[in-house]
Amino acid sequence: MSAGKSTMVLQLAWQLRQTRGGVEVWTFGDRSGSGKVTSRVGLESEAVAIAPGEELSAYRMGAVSRGVRVLIIDEVQFASAKQVDQLAFMVDECGIDVHCFGLGADFLLDPFEGTARLFALADEVRELPVAAYCWCGERGRCNARVVGGTIQRAGDQHLIGDTQGDIRYQVLCRRHYRTGELG
Numbered sequence: 411m412s413a414g415k416s417t418m419v420l421q422l423a424w425q426l427r428q429t430r431g432g433v434e435v436w437t438f439g440d441r442s443g444s445g446k447v448t449s450r451v452g453l454e455s456e457a458v459a460i461a462p463g464e465e466l467s468a469y470r471m472g473a474v475s476r477g478v479r480v481l482i483i484d485e486v487q488f489a490s491a492k493q494v495d496q497l498a499f500m501v502d503e504c505g506i507d508v509h510c511f512g513l514g515a516d517f518l519l520d521p522f523e524g525t526a527r528l529f530a531l532a533d534e535v536r537e538l539p540v541a542a543y544c545w546c547g548e549r550g551r552c553n554a555r556v557v558g559g560t561i562q563r564a565g566d567q568h569l570i571g572d573t574q575g576d577i578r579y580q581v582l583c584r585r586h587y588r589t590g591e592l593g
Contacts, residue, residue, distance in 0.1 A: 415511045417449040418538060419435065419482055430479065434476070434478045435456070439485045460493075470496065470504065473506065479507060480508075483511065483512075487516075487524050489528075490523060491524070491527040542581040545582075546586060554587055556579065
């Protein structure tokens with residue numbers, strides 16, 4: 411979180427549309443709760459919203475019929491392993507270039523099913539060039555879920571949307587995640 415994933419999705423989509431065409435954006439769960447990819451810096455774009463676990467064959471056939479050559483996916487961590495397999499099929503059998511953006515681990519530091527499968531199948535995996543930082547200045551690798559000023563050590567993995575009030579997320583370095591210090 412806070413590393414600019416959605417901003418990079420939107421930037422890549424814009425850039426590829428200028429040079430290649432045939433670009434489509436999908437999301438497995440945007441903070442806006444609708445068929446969009448939104449960025450905390452204020453950028454947004456329409457996107458095909460796909461529910462986690464939903465069968466992708468109709469989406470694949472639609473993309474092929476529309477001439478989609480590049481598919482950019484935000485929030486891929488919420489995809490199921492089967493959906494990631496279907497995305498790999500799109501690359502291998504349909505010739506669609508697929509770029510996925512998402513988190514590697516949840517607030518408990520457990521891998522998401524979608525990204526775990528993606529790490530196993532992807533032709534290439536890269537960290538974003540923009541890093542998120544903890545309040546202490548160290549690189550932040552942990553997305554802590556904070557409720558009432560306390561890091562949560564249990565709970566549902568999926569919580570989509572901008573959080574407000576008592577529930578929020580905070581990027582922390584591994585040490586401060588472990589000790590629970592929020593700065």
